Amino acid sequence: MGYIEFDNTKEIDLIALGRVAVDFNPVDYYKKLTESTTFKKYLGGSPANISVGLARLGKKVGFIGRVSDDQFGDFVTDFFNNEGIDTSHIFRCKNGEKIGLTFTEILSETESSILMYRNGIADLQLSVEDIDEDYIKKTKALLISGTALSASPSREAALKALALAKKNNVVVIFDIDYRPYTWKNTDEISIYYSIVAKESDIILGSREEFDLTEKLIEEGRTDKQTAEYFHSKGCKIVVIKHGKEGSTAYTNDGNSYSIKPFPVKLLKSFGGGDGYASAFLYGLFEGMEIIDCLELGSASAAMLVASHACSQDMPTAEQLMEFIKKAKEEYGEMIARI
Numbered sequence: 001m002g003y004i005e006f007d008n009t010k011e012i013d014l015i016a017l018g019r020v021a022v023d024f025n026p027v028d029y030y031k032k033l034t035e036s037t038t039f040k041k042y043l044g045g046s047p048a049n050i051s052v053g054l055a056r057l058g059k060k061v062g063f064i065g066r067v068s069d070d071q072f073g074d075f076v077t078d079f080f081n082n083e084g085i086d087t088s089h090i091f092r093c094k095n096g097e098k099i100g101l102t103f104t105e106i107l108s109e110t111e112s113s114i115l116m117y118r119n120g121i122a123d124l125q126l127s128v129e130d131i132d133e134d135y136i137k138k139t140k141a142l143l144i145s146g147t148a149l150s151a152s153p154s155r156e157a158a159l160k161a162l163a164l165a166k167k168n169n170v171v172v173i174f175d176i177d178y179r180p181y182t183w184k185n186t187d188e189i190s191i192y193y194s195i196v197a198k199e200s201d202i203i204l205g206s207r208e209e210f211d212l213t214e215k216l217i218e219e220g221r222t223d224k225q226t227a228e229y230f231h232s233k234g235c236k237i238v239v240i241k242h243g244k245e246g247s248t249a250y251t252n253d254g255n256s257y258s259i260k261p262f263p264v265k266l267l268k269s270f271g272g273g274d275g276y277a278s279a280f281l282y283g284l285f286e287g288m289e290i291i292d293c294l295e296l297g298s299a300s301a302a303m304l305v306a307s308h309a310c311s312q313d314m315p316t317a318e319q320l321m322e323f324i325k326k327a328k329e330e331y332g333e334m335i336a337r338i
């Protein structure tokens with residue numbers, strides 16, 4: 001059953017809006033960040049990682065964002081160009097704002113932390129003038145990443161893009177993407193997350209992220225109650241992730257589909273969400289059944305938590321299918337299915 005009706009006359013599959021950043025992941029990991037001395041530089045930023053993931057899977061991807069006018073702004077723009085991602089709407093900050101830097105601490109396979117340098121950040125300078133209706137008209141889907149709502153003028157730019165997407169028959173995907181940094185308080189989180197969530201066709205988030213969204217609506221909801229609420233506002237698919245416990249997609253016909261993680265040798269505990277989102281959305285673009293979309297998402301997520309990078313290690317469709325094939329050969333056809 002097709003829960004999402006994409007307008008396939010549009011030339012772009014997905015435009016993502018939000019931060020592009022630079023990740024510095026330690027090469028000498030499994031130690032404290034204070035002790036790591038060597039790092040590998042990658043493109044980063046959750047919506048940017050998702051964009052790379054979808055491009056690697058063969059989708060036509062665009063991006064709306066602001067980056068610094070320096071070598072790191074060049075680096076991320078060049079990386080996008082090399083991946084075939086449209087950069088016509090990635091703008092440079094002209095007042096010295098800097099791109100976000102993310103230093104990750106990989107203490108063990110299961111313990112990681114993320115140190116974000118976001119003072120005077122470029123991505124939150126995205127402004128309503130950067131939001132071009134003619135560009136948004138071109139895409140089947142717009143993905144809004146929650147951190148874009150954390151401060152003005154990016155907040156108003158994201159809300160303008162949302163309005164133009166609704167006006168132009170563009171599917172709206174809200175990746176809640178909570179990062180504590182930048183938000184003033186939890187009231188603002190709930191106000192702005194819930195505005196976007198109530199307008200979205202697809203929402204992806206962890207339980208914690210939905211709790212933050214629903215703080216000013218109703219607290220303590222179950223996953224089912226959360227899904228039913230956003231379905232009542234017009235959302236078609238609500239995906240609620242529970243880390244290594246797996247995830248469930250709730251569709252607006254009252255059905256739900258759950259998937260478990262694929263067994264994998266963990267390298268780090270982050271990066272899974274971006275792999276998950278890109279592959280899940282790829283499945284929707286391909287018209288797959290929800291459970292098959294979830295399987296793709298779970299597999300890609302597993303590949304990413306087993307990898308050092310969160311962008312550069314995004315799989316191609318061939319690699320993703322090969323990973324699933326091998327997992328099923330080793331663990332059985334129903335390995336990730338509940």
Ligand SMILES: Nc1ncnc2c1ncn2[C@@H]1O[C@H](COP(=O)(O)OP(=O)(O)O)[C@@H](O)[C@H]1O
Pocket residue numbers: 206241242243244246247260261262263264266269270271272273274276297298301302305
């Ligand atoms: N230890 C793990 N092994 C395999 N897959 C994992 C593991 N941890 C997370 N994942 C996968 O990554 C997905 C997203 O992880 P989660 O922590 O929920 O999101 P995020 O990475 O955005 O914080 C999970 O739903 C799961 O499929």
Ligand SMILES: O=C(O)C[C@@H](O)[C@H](O)C(=O)COP(=O)(O)O
Pocket residue numbers: 021023043044045046047049102114269270271272273274275310
């Ligand atoms: O989102 C960021 O700014 C940092 C990411 O680039 C980083 O790779 C990461 O934390 C991935 O997050 P996740 O996929 O949500 O675990």
